Amino acid sequence: MKQFQVLYVLILISIAKSSAEAPNYAKEGCNDTCGGVRIPYPFGIGASCSVNKWYIIDCNSSTPYLSAFNNMKVVNIGLEEKTITVNVSVISRCQNSDDHIPSIDLGESPFVYFGSHNVLTVEGCGYAAILDNRLPSVFPGISDYRQEVITGCSTTCSNDSTANKSDLRFGLGCCRNTVPYNLKSYTMDLSGLKRLGEDGACGSAFLGDESWLENSVKHFHHPKKKTTNTSFFPVTLNWFLTNKDFNEIPNFWEGKITNSSLYLGNGS
Structure with missing residues (x-):
């Protein structure tokens, strides 16, 4: 206990x-x-x-x-x-040349990323994002830490001009995946997947509060249009x-x- x-x-x-x-x-x-x-x-x-x-x-x-x-x-x-909801960075193929972004490391603080509120989200046609966590190395003499994959998801696009909200969960122009409750830090990598329909448009990925995301996509009608047009998105921490x-x-x-x-x- x-x-x-x-x-x-x-x-x-x-x-x-x-x-x-x-x-x-x-x-x-x-x-x-x-x-x-x-x-x-x-x-x-x-x-x-x-x-x-x-x-x-x-x-x-x-x-x-x-x-x-x-x-x-x-x-x-x-x-x-x-809970406390704060703005964190969105990774974008248009803005970040290395397609990689570290999170705020919550370390010894009384905060964790709230798993039941937040989801990994990827937007854009033909993109994949991987969320991983830095953990102590099992071989301290060789390296100080190791990376553990937490979650990920990828998107594609069809010839259809519209998409409903259920399509977002199945990777049509946008995908989401859950994250664990006790997450203290993460790194995120965003990659283009041409075989899945990448059309040269911008792609983005972020860890964000699902209720804020639901509100931002309620008028979402086209899989090639991003629901987030900002460098930041709200994420919720538990304290x-x-x-x-x-x-x-x-x-x-x-x-x-x-x-x-x-x-x-x-x-x-």
Whole structure:
């Protein structure tokens, strides 16, 4: 059993307040929004408003960024499933000459790529992407690490001028595949497969939140048109609090919480 306990910060939305007062999701004395994005505790705008360094949010020109990882733009923070959605790079044959991109390595942080929310997606005719993970080498004297294939998918195109959403899952101009839950880092490689119908058009690949992807393809009608016209796409991370974090939650909560619930888990 894991030694960490996870505090569901839903406790914050149960704080008793008068009906005329809008709830504040941040630590006392701190702002709980940045550019329309709610920033609930344990996250906070600035070091003094967050539970530790991993949860620091920089609010720059009304845009929230996760400070610990080179200021990734924050799209959403969820309390119920303990999630934070951030923008990550999209790999494109048109933009990246080496067709290869490393992810943000979450390392020793309290974050993992949320497997139940994210999917590997490839767009374009005749492309394949491989997602792999760097692991410790089984032969330390020869190499420091080894690459393990996590998942992958490939696309093709037909002569049909239209494609429905079910076609996207079968590789017609777009494909998707699931990823494991406890993913900490990955590298991605994108290749053109002429035998599968590559037509010289751009191709792209990314790890992204499936619900955001579903929304972006709801008006998708042509297999040769990309649903993402950007260098970034939202991916969702899962976060957890340790026993140490729990013990450091300010005492100002004591005596201020009534008719509320505290949920503890083992981090699994």
